[in-house]
Amino acid sequence: MLYVIIALLPTSLFGIYNFGIRALILILVTIASCVASEWIFNKIVHKKNSINDLSAVVTGLLLALNLPATLPWWEAVIGGVFAIVIVKMMFGGLGQNFMNPALGARCFLLIAFAADMTNFTVGAYSGATPLAQMRNGEAVNTMSMLIGKTAGTIGETSALAILIGAAILLIFKVIDLKIPLTYIGSFAVFVILYMLGTGKGFDVNYLFSHIFGGGLMLGAWFMATDYVTTPITPRGQYVYGVCLGVLTAVFRLFGGSAEGVSYAIIFCNLLVPMIERVTR
Secondary structure, eight states, X not given: OHHHHHHHHHHHHHHHHHHOHHHHHHHHHHHHHXXXXXXXXXXXXXXXXXXXXXXXXXXXXXXXXXXOTTSOHHHHHHHHHIIIIIIIGGGTSTTTOSSOHHHXXXXXXXXXXXXXXXXXXXXXXXXXXXXXXXXXXXXXXXXXXXXXXXXXXTTTSOHHHHHHHHHHHHHTTSSOSHHHHHHHHHXXXXXXXXXXXXXXXXXXXXXXHHHHSTTHHHIIIIITTOSTTSOSSHHHHXXXXXXXXXXXXXXXXXXXXXXXXXXXXXXXXXXXXXXXXXOO
Protein backbone atom coordinates (compact mmCIF):
# COMPACT_ATOMS: atom_id res chain seq x y z
CA MET A 1 0.00 0.00 0.00
CA LEU A 2 2.88 2.36 0.75
CA TYR A 3 4.36 1.70 -2.68
CA VAL A 4 0.99 2.47 -4.29
CA ILE A 5 0.83 5.78 -2.39
CA ILE A 6 4.35 6.65 -3.56
CA ALA A 7 3.44 5.71 -7.14
CA LEU A 8 0.37 7.98 -6.99
CA LEU A 9 2.40 11.01 -5.88
CA PRO A 10 3.34 12.21 -9.41
CA THR A 11 -0.31 12.13 -10.47
CA SER A 12 -1.48 13.76 -7.23
CA LEU A 13 1.14 16.53 -7.34
CA PHE A 14 0.35 17.29 -10.97
CA GLY A 15 -3.36 17.40 -10.15
CA ILE A 16 -2.67 19.94 -7.40
CA TYR A 17 -0.47 21.97 -9.76
CA ASN A 18 -3.09 21.78 -12.51
CA PHE A 19 -6.20 22.57 -10.47
CA GLY A 20 -4.84 24.46 -7.47
CA ILE A 21 -5.65 24.49 -3.77
CA ARG A 22 -9.13 23.05 -4.32
CA ALA A 23 -7.60 19.79 -5.52
CA LEU A 24 -5.31 19.61 -2.46
CA ILE A 25 -8.22 20.22 -0.08
CA LEU A 26 -10.32 17.56 -1.79
CA ILE A 27 -7.49 15.01 -1.60
CA LEU A 28 -6.91 15.65 2.11
CA VAL A 29 -10.62 15.64 2.98
CA THR A 30 -11.30 12.41 1.08
CA ILE A 31 -8.35 10.58 2.63
CA ALA A 32 -9.36 11.79 6.09
CA SER A 33 -12.96 10.67 5.63
CA CYS A 34 -11.85 7.17 4.51
CA VAL A 35 -9.41 6.71 7.39
CA ALA A 36 -11.91 8.05 9.96
CA SER A 37 -14.70 5.84 8.57
CA GLU A 38 -12.58 2.71 8.92
CA TRP A 39 -11.43 3.62 12.44
CA ILE A 40 -14.98 4.40 13.63
CA PHE A 41 -16.42 1.25 12.01
CA ASN A 42 -13.81 -0.92 13.73
CA LYS A 43 -14.61 0.74 17.06
CA ILE A 44 -18.35 0.15 16.66
CA VAL A 45 -18.05 -3.53 15.75
CA HIS A 46 -15.18 -4.14 18.21
CA LYS A 47 -12.69 -5.20 15.57
CA LYS A 48 -8.94 -4.65 15.65
CA ASN A 49 -7.87 -1.28 14.28
CA SER A 50 -6.88 -1.76 10.62
CA ILE A 51 -6.01 1.76 9.48
CA ASN A 52 -2.28 1.04 9.84
CA ASP A 53 -2.35 -1.14 6.72
CA LEU A 54 -2.79 2.10 4.71
CA SER A 55 -5.50 0.60 2.49
CA ALA A 56 -7.95 3.31 3.59
CA VAL A 57 -5.40 5.96 2.60
CA VAL A 58 -5.04 4.37 -0.83
CA THR A 59 -8.82 4.22 -1.25
CA GLY A 60 -9.20 7.88 -0.25
CA LEU A 61 -6.42 9.00 -2.56
CA LEU A 62 -7.75 7.02 -5.53
CA LEU A 63 -11.26 8.31 -4.92
CA ALA A 64 -10.02 11.91 -4.78
CA LEU A 65 -8.09 11.47 -8.03
CA ASN A 66 -11.34 10.34 -9.66
CA LEU A 67 -13.23 13.47 -8.60
CA PRO A 68 -13.45 16.89 -10.28
CA ALA A 69 -11.68 19.62 -8.33
CA THR A 70 -14.95 21.58 -8.23
CA LEU A 71 -16.81 18.94 -6.19
CA PRO A 72 -18.08 20.27 -2.82
CA TRP A 73 -15.99 18.83 0.01
CA TRP A 74 -18.98 17.37 1.85
CA GLU A 75 -19.92 15.27 -1.18
CA ALA A 76 -16.37 13.90 -1.22
CA VAL A 77 -16.80 12.99 2.46
CA ILE A 78 -19.99 11.08 1.63
CA GLY A 79 -18.09 9.24 -1.09
CA GLY A 80 -15.32 8.31 1.34
CA VAL A 81 -17.79 6.96 3.88
CA PHE A 82 -19.60 4.96 1.19
CA ALA A 83 -16.34 3.49 -0.13
CA ILE A 84 -15.13 2.30 3.27
CA VAL A 85 -18.32 1.41 5.15
CA ILE A 86 -20.59 0.09 2.39
CA VAL A 87 -18.21 -1.38 -0.18
CA LYS A 88 -15.31 -2.48 2.01
CA MET A 89 -16.01 -2.95 5.73
CA MET A 90 -19.57 -4.33 5.57
CA PHE A 91 -18.26 -7.17 3.43
CA GLY A 92 -15.46 -8.05 5.83
CA GLY A 93 -12.76 -5.45 5.25
CA LEU A 94 -9.59 -5.65 3.19
CA GLY A 95 -9.53 -8.82 1.11
CA GLN A 96 -13.29 -9.39 1.21
CA ASN A 97 -14.72 -6.47 -0.79
CA PHE A 98 -16.35 -7.55 -4.04
CA MET A 99 -15.54 -4.40 -6.03
CA ASN A 100 -12.97 -1.63 -5.95
CA PRO A 101 -14.11 0.68 -3.11
CA ALA A 102 -12.89 3.91 -4.72
CA LEU A 103 -14.66 3.21 -8.02
CA GLY A 104 -17.77 1.95 -6.26
CA ALA A 105 -17.93 5.29 -4.43
CA ARG A 106 -17.27 7.24 -7.61
CA CYS A 107 -20.16 5.55 -9.41
CA PHE A 108 -22.36 6.19 -6.37
CA LEU A 109 -21.46 9.89 -6.48
CA LEU A 110 -22.11 9.99 -10.24
CA ILE A 111 -25.64 8.79 -9.59
CA ALA A 112 -26.29 10.87 -6.46
CA PHE A 113 -24.63 14.14 -7.54
CA ALA A 114 -24.50 13.92 -11.33
CA ALA A 115 -24.28 17.67 -11.98
CA ASP A 116 -21.41 18.25 -9.55
CA MET A 117 -19.54 15.14 -10.69
CA THR A 118 -19.58 16.33 -14.32
CA ASN A 119 -18.64 19.95 -13.63
CA PHE A 120 -15.04 20.38 -14.79
CA THR A 121 -15.02 24.17 -14.98
CA VAL A 122 -12.14 25.33 -12.82
CA GLY A 123 -9.43 27.96 -13.29
CA ALA A 124 -8.26 28.04 -16.90
CA TYR A 125 -10.53 25.17 -17.90
CA SER A 126 -14.05 26.21 -18.78
CA GLY A 127 -14.93 23.76 -21.53
CA ALA A 128 -15.79 20.09 -21.79
CA THR A 129 -13.31 17.26 -21.26
CA PRO A 130 -11.40 16.03 -24.34
CA LEU A 131 -13.55 12.89 -24.56
CA ALA A 132 -16.72 15.00 -24.53
CA GLN A 133 -15.23 17.22 -27.24
CA MET A 134 -14.42 14.19 -29.37
CA ARG A 135 -17.97 12.91 -28.95
CA ASN A 136 -19.20 16.27 -30.28
CA GLY A 137 -16.91 16.00 -33.29
CA GLU A 138 -14.42 18.60 -32.07
CA ALA A 139 -10.65 18.33 -32.49
CA VAL A 140 -8.47 17.75 -29.42
CA ASN A 141 -4.76 18.18 -28.70
CA THR A 142 -3.26 14.77 -28.00
CA MET A 143 -0.02 16.24 -26.64
CA SER A 144 -1.99 18.31 -24.09
CA MET A 145 -3.73 15.11 -23.01
CA LEU A 146 -0.36 13.36 -22.60
CA ILE A 147 1.01 16.19 -20.48
CA GLY A 148 -2.26 16.87 -18.69
CA LYS A 149 -3.17 20.46 -19.50
CA THR A 150 -6.82 19.61 -20.03
CA ALA A 151 -10.08 19.50 -18.12
CA GLY A 152 -10.97 16.35 -16.22
CA THR A 153 -10.80 14.80 -12.78
CA ILE A 154 -7.88 15.59 -10.48
CA GLY A 155 -5.84 12.51 -11.37
CA GLU A 156 -6.88 11.48 -14.86
CA THR A 157 -5.53 14.35 -16.99
CA SER A 158 -1.79 13.62 -17.19
CA ALA A 159 -1.04 10.28 -18.84
CA LEU A 160 2.67 11.04 -18.41
CA ALA A 161 2.39 11.39 -14.61
CA ILE A 162 0.36 8.17 -14.46
CA LEU A 163 2.99 6.31 -16.50
CA ILE A 164 5.72 7.51 -14.11
CA GLY A 165 3.67 6.06 -11.26
CA ALA A 166 3.13 2.84 -13.21
CA ALA A 167 6.89 2.51 -13.67
CA ILE A 168 7.31 2.79 -9.88
CA LEU A 169 4.77 -0.01 -9.35
CA LEU A 170 6.60 -2.20 -11.86
CA ILE A 171 10.05 -1.47 -10.38
CA PHE A 172 8.85 -2.45 -6.89
CA LYS A 173 7.05 -5.47 -8.42
CA VAL A 174 3.72 -4.44 -6.94
CA ILE A 175 2.01 -5.24 -10.27
CA ASP A 176 2.94 -6.93 -13.53
CA LEU A 177 2.04 -6.12 -17.11
CA LYS A 178 -0.62 -8.75 -17.79
CA ILE A 179 -3.77 -6.83 -16.87
CA PRO A 180 -2.75 -3.26 -17.85
CA LEU A 181 -1.37 -4.17 -21.27
CA THR A 182 -4.23 -6.58 -22.03
CA TYR A 183 -6.72 -3.90 -20.97
CA ILE A 184 -5.17 -1.08 -23.01
CA GLY A 185 -4.37 -3.37 -25.95
CA SER A 186 -7.86 -4.83 -26.29
CA PHE A 187 -9.35 -1.34 -25.92
CA ALA A 188 -7.08 -0.06 -28.71
CA VAL A 189 -8.01 -2.97 -31.00
CA PHE A 190 -11.73 -2.28 -30.45
CA VAL A 191 -11.29 1.44 -31.22
CA ILE A 192 -9.34 0.62 -34.40
CA LEU A 193 -12.07 -1.78 -35.55
CA TYR A 194 -14.65 0.91 -34.75
CA MET A 195 -12.77 3.46 -36.87
CA LEU A 196 -12.48 1.08 -39.80
CA GLY A 197 -16.06 -0.14 -39.46
CA THR A 198 -17.56 3.34 -39.43
CA GLY A 199 -15.55 4.58 -42.38
CA LYS A 200 -13.34 6.95 -40.39
CA GLY A 201 -10.18 5.18 -41.54
CA PHE A 202 -7.21 4.67 -39.25
CA ASP A 203 -6.59 7.91 -37.34
CA VAL A 204 -3.66 7.67 -34.91
CA ASN A 205 -4.62 10.96 -33.23
CA TYR A 206 -8.14 9.66 -32.55
CA LEU A 207 -6.74 6.40 -31.16
CA PHE A 208 -4.23 7.99 -28.80
CA SER A 209 -6.74 10.62 -27.71
CA HIS A 210 -8.97 7.78 -26.51
CA ILE A 211 -6.04 6.03 -24.80
CA PHE A 212 -4.77 9.16 -23.04
CA GLY A 213 -8.22 10.62 -22.41
CA GLY A 214 -10.49 10.03 -19.45
CA GLY A 215 -9.60 7.56 -16.72
CA LEU A 216 -8.26 4.74 -18.91
CA MET A 217 -4.62 5.07 -17.90
CA LEU A 218 -5.37 5.63 -14.21
CA GLY A 219 -7.84 2.76 -14.21
CA ALA A 220 -5.60 0.34 -16.11
CA TRP A 221 -2.52 0.80 -13.94
CA PHE A 222 -3.91 1.56 -10.50
CA MET A 223 -7.46 0.17 -10.16
CA ALA A 224 -7.79 -2.72 -12.58
CA THR A 225 -4.72 -4.22 -10.87
CA ASP A 226 -6.24 -4.19 -7.35
CA TYR A 227 -5.28 -7.54 -5.77
CA VAL A 228 -8.62 -8.15 -4.10
CA THR A 229 -10.90 -7.62 -7.08
CA THR A 230 -8.88 -9.23 -9.89
CA PRO A 231 -8.48 -12.91 -10.86
CA ILE A 232 -5.64 -14.85 -9.26
CA THR A 233 -5.21 -17.22 -12.22
CA PRO A 234 -2.79 -16.02 -14.95
CA ARG A 235 -5.16 -16.94 -17.78
CA GLY A 236 -7.99 -15.32 -15.87
CA GLN A 237 -6.06 -12.06 -15.72
CA TYR A 238 -5.79 -12.01 -19.51
CA VAL A 239 -9.53 -12.71 -19.84
CA TYR A 240 -10.22 -10.01 -17.26
CA GLY A 241 -8.10 -7.49 -19.20
CA VAL A 242 -9.89 -8.24 -22.46
CA CYS A 243 -13.30 -7.87 -20.80
CA LEU A 244 -12.21 -4.51 -19.39
CA GLY A 245 -10.99 -3.24 -22.75
CA VAL A 246 -14.08 -4.31 -24.66
CA LEU A 247 -16.55 -2.98 -22.08
CA THR A 248 -14.74 0.34 -21.75
CA ALA A 249 -14.83 0.78 -25.52
CA VAL A 250 -18.50 -0.18 -25.74
CA PHE A 251 -19.47 2.22 -22.94
CA ARG A 252 -17.44 5.06 -24.44
CA LEU A 253 -18.30 4.68 -28.09
CA PHE A 254 -21.94 3.63 -27.83
CA GLY A 255 -23.05 4.67 -24.34
CA GLY A 256 -24.63 7.89 -23.15
CA SER A 257 -21.49 9.02 -21.30
CA ALA A 258 -18.14 9.98 -22.80
CA GLU A 259 -16.37 7.91 -20.14
CA GLY A 260 -16.77 4.24 -19.24
CA VAL A 261 -13.74 3.11 -17.23
CA SER A 262 -15.34 3.15 -13.78
CA TYR A 263 -18.40 1.17 -14.84
CA ALA A 264 -16.31 -1.30 -16.84
CA ILE A 265 -14.02 -2.05 -13.90
CA ILE A 266 -16.73 -2.54 -11.26
CA PHE A 267 -18.78 -4.63 -13.70
CA CYS A 268 -15.77 -6.86 -14.40
CA ASN A 269 -15.06 -7.07 -10.65
CA LEU A 270 -18.37 -8.91 -10.39
CA LEU A 271 -17.25 -11.37 -13.09
CA VAL A 272 -14.03 -12.33 -11.29
CA PRO A 273 -15.40 -15.44 -9.46
CA MET A 274 -16.73 -16.83 -12.74
CA ILE A 275 -13.52 -15.97 -14.61
CA GLU A 276 -11.46 -17.76 -11.95
CA ARG A 277 -13.74 -20.80 -12.06
CA VAL A 278 -13.30 -21.32 -15.80
CA THR A 279 -9.54 -20.52 -15.94
CA ARG A 280 -8.22 -22.72 -13.14
